[in-house]
Amino acid sequence: MLAEIRIDSLGVISKASAQFHEGLTVLTGETGAGKTMVVTSLHLLSGARADAGRVRLGASRAVVEGRFTVDDVHAGAAAEVERVLEATGGEPDEDGSIIAVRTVGSDGRSRAHLGGRSVPAGVLADFSDALLTVHGQNDQLRLLRPEQQRRALDQFATDTVGPLVAKYAKLRKTWLDARNELIERTEKSRELAQEADRLKFGLNEIENVAPQPGEDLAIVVEVRRLGDLDSLREAAVGAQGALLGASADMQAASDADGALDLLGTARSRIESSDDPALSALGPRLDEAISVVTDVSAELTSYLSDLPSDPNALDSLLTRQAELKQLTRKYAADVDGVLAWMDKASERLSKIDVSADALAELTKRVDEGALAAAAAAAKLTAARVKAAAKLAKAVSTELGGLAMGKARLEVEVREIPAGPQDSAPLTVDGRELHAGSSGTDEVEFRLSAHSGAQSLPINKSASGGELSRVMLALEVVLAANEQGVTMVFDEVDAGVGGRAAVEIGRRLARLARTHQVIVVTHLPQVAAFANTHLVVDKSDNGRGIVNSGVRTLTDEERVKELARMLAGLDDTETGRAHAEELLALASADRSA
Numbered sequence: 001m002l003a004e005i006r007i008d009s010l011g012v013i014s015k016a017s018a019q020f021h022e023g024l025t026v027l028t029g030e031t032g033a034g035k036t037m038v039v040t041s042l043h044l045l046s047g048a049r050a051d052a053g054r055v056r057l058g059a060s061r062a063v064v065e066g067r068f069t070v071d072d073v074h075a076g077a078a079a080e081v082e083r084v085l086e087a088t089g090g091e092p093d094e095d096g097s098i099i100a101v102r103t104v105g106s107d108g109r110s111r112a113h114l115g116g117r118s119v120p121a122g123v124l125a126d127f128s129d130a131l132l133t134v135h136g137q138n139d140q141l142r143l144l145r146p147e148q149q150r151r152a153l154d155q156f157a158t159d160t161v162g163p164l165v166a167k168y169a170k171l172r173k174t175w176l177d178a179r180n181e182l183i184e185r186t187e188k189s190r191e192l193a194q195e196a197d198r199l200k201f202g203l204n205e206i207e208n209v210a211p212q213p214g215e216d217l218a219i220v221v222e223v224r225r226l227g228d229l230d231s232l233r234e235a236a237v238g239a240q241g242a243l244l245g246a247s248a249d250m251q252a253a254s255d256a257d258g259a260l261d262l263l264g265t266a267r268s269r270i271e272s273s274d275d276p277a278l279s280a281l282g283p284r285l286d287e288a289i290s291v292v293t294d295v296s297a298e299l300t301s302y303l304s305d306l307p308s309d310p311n312a313l314d315s316l317l318t319r320q321a322e323l324k325q326l327t328r329k330y331a332a333d334v335d336g337v338l339a340w341m342d343k344a345s346e347r348l349s350k351i352d353v354s355a356d357a358l359a360e361l362t363k364r365v366d367e368g369a370l371a372a373a374a375a376a377a378k379l380t381a382a383r384v385k386a387a388a389k390l391a392k393a394v395s396t397e398l399g400g401l402a403m404g405k406a407r408l409e410v411e412v413r414e415i416p417a418g419p420q421d422s423a424p425l426t427v428d429g430r431e432l433h434a435g436s437s438g439t440d441e442v443e444f445r446l447s448a449h450s451g452a453q454s455l456p457i458n459k460s461a462s463g464g465e466l467s468r469v470m471l472a473l474e475v476v477l478a479a480n481e482q483g484v485t486m487v488f489d490e491v492d493a494g495v496g497g498r499a500a501v502e503i504g505r506r507l508a509r510l511a512r513t514h515q516v517i518v519v520t521h522l523p524q525v526a527a528f529a530n531t532h533l534v535v536d537k538s539d540n541g542r543g544i545v546n547s548g549v550r551t552l553t554d555e556e557r558v559k560e561l562a563r564m565l566a567g568l569d570d571t572e573t574g575r576a577h578a579e580e581l582l583a584l585a586s587a588d589r590s591a
Contacts, residue, residue: 001515002132002485003097004067005045007549009059010104011037018533018549022072024511026526027519027549028560029535034547035519038535039489042066042134044102047125050110061105068098068131073484080130088123090115100124134487135474143444143470144458150442153410155477156393157386164382165437168375172434175368176423182361185351192351199344202330206341209322216323216334219316226313233306240299243292260296263289373427376439380427383412383440390476397472400506402499405449408457408469414440444469467495471503475510485515492522500524505588523564527581528589532557557582 006017012034029035040054041064055062070078081098085091092098092115101113102124112121143152154161185192225232245258257265267285270278323334330340387410394408415433417424425434432439445454446469454460457469471491478486492503504525510516511530520526532552552560561581562574 001069001072002042002066002517003069005038005041006063006065007037007041008063009056010041010062010064011054011056012537012547013037013549014056014547016535016547016549019551020515020517021531022511022515023530024508024528025515025517025531025533026529027517027533027535028521028526028564029547030537031521033535033537035535036489037547038549039134039487039519041102042132042487044104045100045124046128046132046134047112047121047123050102050104050108050121052104052106052108055104055106059106061103063101063103065099065101067093068100069096070098070131071096073131077130077484081127084123084127084130085115088114088117088119090117090119098127100127132485132487133478135470135489135491143473146441146443149410149444150437150440152473152477153383153387153390153412153442154437156390157382161379161382161386164375164379168372168379168438169436171368171372171375172425172436175365175372175425176434178361178364178368179423181350182358182365185358185361196348196351199348203341203344203348206326206330206337209326211323211326211334211337213335213338216320216327219320219323223313223316223320226316233303236299236303236306240296240303243296243299260289260292263292369425372434373425376425376427376432376434379438380412380414380440383438383442387412387442393476394469394472397475397506398468400502401468401472402502403448403465403468406465406469407447407454408472409445409447409454411443411445412440413443444473467491468499468503471506475506478510478514485517486510488516488518488520490519490521492518492520492525495522496524501584504528504585508585508589521564523561523578523581526561526564527578527585529585532560534560 001022002020004017004019007013008015012032016034018038027035027038037054044050044064045066070081073081085098090098098115099113102121103111103113110121112119112124114123114127143149154165241258243259245261263285267282267289270282270285273279326337327333331337391408391410395406398404398406398408414427414430415435417431417433421431421433423434424431425439426432427439444457446457446460446465447454448460448465457466471488474486474488474491488507492500495503500522501524504522504527507516507518507525508528518525518529526532533549534552534556535547535549537547558575558578561578562571565574565577567574
């Protein structure tokens with residue numbers, strides 16, 4: 001969970017820190033005090049895009065530091081955190097907590113650190129996904145879009161729908177790849193036939209030469225060696241003569257003994273001596289004789305391996321010319337020519353435009369379409385089943401948010417293929433649009449009361465109703481989310497009265513299983529908090545505004561709630577109402 005956050009030079013906040021605990025934490029304060037900056041800092045720690053405009057005026061950079069603990073998280077989240085740390089080389093702090101830092105410069109440059117290591121901002125997103133989920137007002141607006149509603153349904157039924165989405169996507173790709181290949185072969189048969197002729201000519205030319213890997217480099221070495229053949233032979237013969245003495249193989253006769261004869265003479269003289277010190281040198285001379293004998297044998301082998309064919313050099317030069325003809329056409333060296341040959345063979349296998357090849361490819365396309373259609377049908381059926389469960393769960397939540405007569409409907413509809421649809425998929429006799437995530441779309445519809453017609457939520461819900469629908473949906477989805485910390489940014493906007501109390505009560509119940517942090521302007525919600533933080537705004541008299549975050553005492557909570565009750569913090573009536581709210585919330589939490 002999130003244990004602590006420190007903010008430096010972000011918006012109106014010069015320096016601030018706040019500690020968070022289990023249960024429900026609310027964050028309140030006057031308009032413009034900087035509550036949004038706290039949520040912005042959490043977005044930054046979640047890897048969100050950095051905005052230089054958020055850096056405090058006059059500061060060179062803004063810094064956000066978050067400390068997270070993983071002692072009380074579920075095994076899946078702990079394993080994901082461990083994986084991210086291991087991949088980046090980050091390490092927990094001495095107390096086992098993990099420090100995440102995000103720095104945003106006034107020039108727009110951003111840096112991120114995790115566990116003491118510099119990491120890309122995307123790594124913070126991977127890390128925070130396991131621990132933190134931020135629900136802001138923008139998140140509500142996103143859920144009004146059909147694709148987001150479809151993702152919400154898939155998230156709700158991730159165990160059953162997730163594998164079906166993956167299977168459909170894989171089969172769809174296989175089908176489309178084969179389909180596009182068939183279209184290319186059919187529509188471009190003449191160009192493909194010409195390309196095939198060029199490839200065949202090149203492959204035949206290379207096969208006739210039959211180059212071997214690295215052969216061009218080996219020939220260069222061998223040509224250089226043959227060019228120096230006489231000097232190499234002379235050097236080897238001379239060395240052998242020095243070791244063995246004059247022989248018939250040598251160009252010039254000599255009466256001098258070789259090194260091997262001299263070493264043998266030395267050994268004989270030492271062996272004839274009775275002096276122990278002199279005799280001790282005998283084994284060393286034996287070693288020298290052995291070495292000279294080995295070198296002499298290797299020289300003999302070297303001389304026998306030297307080419308004796310006078311035409312060997314001409315043959316190599318001819319072979320070198322053949323290879324150069326290939327390297328001028330196809331690649332810089334022989335290895336490159338062989339690589340071109342492999343690619344050309346693979347390409348040639350794909351552009352066969354013969355009747356048999358087209359028939360085989362057509363068969364693959366038809367089989368791929370049938371497999372993708374079957375997967376799409378199973379995916380749609382799973383979504384329809386999950387949609388009923390999601391609608392029931394959200395409608396039940398709405399009953400606890402003072403919308404007892406409201407009902408949410410989750411409609412799953414097939415998407416018919418349009419006139420311009422380039423790749424329709426036939427499913428159960430109907431031509432449908434084969435999207436990347438299935439052949440259907442999802443729409444959330446709301447019936448505000450019994451007997452009312454259900455309409456899309458962006459048309460049927462008021463601002464307050466929309467907030468409650470989104471809160472109910474987020475609460476239901478929370479059961480399948482990885483994060484153990486949930487942050488709500490004014491999710492109660494546009495709500496008041498009894499509905500506000502119900503929202504506070506529901507958030508408090510959610511906080512029994514999650515760490516919940518709520519930015520709110522409603523005293524009815526704030527009263528249910530286990531911990532109450534307030535963002536204070538001050539002016540130094542020179543027009544410079546600064547904000548800070550502090551934890552309220554019980555007495556200060558009464559005053560803050562009274563202020564939120566239409567600014568009644570200085571009246572006995574306001575305090576009485578605040579105390580009544582706190583008593584109601586306390587009794588509810590104890591129930």
